[in-house]
Amino acid sequence: MVPVVVGTACATGRTDIIAWRAAAAMVVALALQVGTNYANDYSDGVRGTDSGGRRVGPLRLVGSGLVPPRAVKRAAFEAFAVAAVAGLALAIAVGWELVLVGALAIAAGWFYTGGPRPYGYFGLGELFVFVFFGVVATAGSAYIQEEQLSGLALGASIPVGFLVTALLVVNNLRDIPGDTASGKRTLAVRLGDIRTRWLYVALVGGAAVAVPLVAAIGDRAAATLAFLAMPLSLRPLSAVIRGDRGVALIPVLADTGRLHLWFGLLLALGLWISG
Numbered sequence: 001m002v003p004v005v006v007g008t009a010c011a012t013g014r015t016d017i018i019a020w021r022a023a024a025a026m027v028v029a030l031a032l033q034v035g036t037n038y039a040n041d042y043s044d045g046v047r048g049t050d051s052g053g054r055r056v057g058p059l060r061l062v063g064s065g066l067v068p069p070r071a072v073k074r075a076a077f078e079a080f081a082v083a084a085v086a087g088l089a090l091a092i093a094v095g096w097e098l099v100l101v102g103a104l105a106i107a108a109g110w111f112y113t114g115g116p117r118p119y120g121y122f123g124l125g126e127l128f129v130f131v132f133f134g135v136v137a138t139a140g141s142a143y144i145q146e147e148q149l150s151g152l153a154l155g156a157s158i159p160v161g162f163l164v165t166a167l168l169v170v171n172n173l174r175d176i177p178g179d180t181a182s183g184k185r186t187l188a189v190r191l192g193d194i195r196t197r198w199l200y201v202a203l204v205g206g207a208a209v210a211v212p213l214v215a216a217i218g219d220r221a222a223a224t225l226a227f228l229a230m231p232l233s234l235r236p237l238s239a240v241i242r243g244d245r246g247v248a249l250i251p252v253l254a255d256t257g258r259l260h261l262w263f264g265l266l267l268a269l270g271l272w273i274s275g
Contacts (some may be wrong), residue, residue: 002164134157139156222269
């Protein structure tokens with residue numbers, strides 16, 4: 001949701017916002033997120049990654065045995081189908097290049113933990129999250145309005161991408177012991193505990209540093225309203241820096257999500273006001 005709102009706000013001041021395109025982009029973003037979550041649940045579950053009492057976070061459907069794997073897999077495909085239909089409508093209106101982008105996004109959602117060589121198991125999850133849930137979602141939402149890529153939209157996608165990536169980083173930080181035991185070589189497992197914590201700090205700090213740069217790119221000074229969200233970063237940053245582990249990192253995940261939401265909404269508001 002947040003990247004779509006920010007991307008749409010980037011387009012204000014240059015063209016009239018086409019409401020149905022913004023709504024369709026929202027459907028695509030939400031359906032991709034839901035589909036990816038179900039796909040992750042299914043693939044980790046059938047691989048046994050969440051079994052053996054290794055799971056620290058929220059209950060997983062397949063790993064816990066609550067739902068048959070085929071039902072979760074079907075739910076993932078249904079969510080991806082919703083994203084594909086909404087994306088196809090946008091492609092017809094804007095350009096067929098969106099079909100390729102959409103196909104890549106769906107593939108990225110499935111192969112994060114699915115397929116014979118899931119990239120999430122090789123430390124590439126954070127990169128793909130930054131690209132697809134940050135850059136593509138934000139700049140793509142502006143593109144479907146303006147029908148061109150702008151420096152402002154690309155710039156705004158950076159801090160949005162940093163914060164959505166921070167969500168995955170703290171999630172994988174929490175799961176380092178279980179992922180190590182199951183052979184899931186996430187970036188956090190590869191970096192180790194300490195360096196993963198500093199990566200989280202760098203991503204949150206990088207989002208703040210990027211705000212004045214975004215404001216300068218589009219000459220939209222009000223984009224600095226995003227700074228008002230940064231106090232929300234103090235609690236999760238403190239927890240990560242002091243070394244909280246396991247279940248103690250679950251609130252950090254919620255706090256990071258809250259920071260991402262308010263940062264994005266305030267950034268979008270500032271972009272819209274000064275558009």
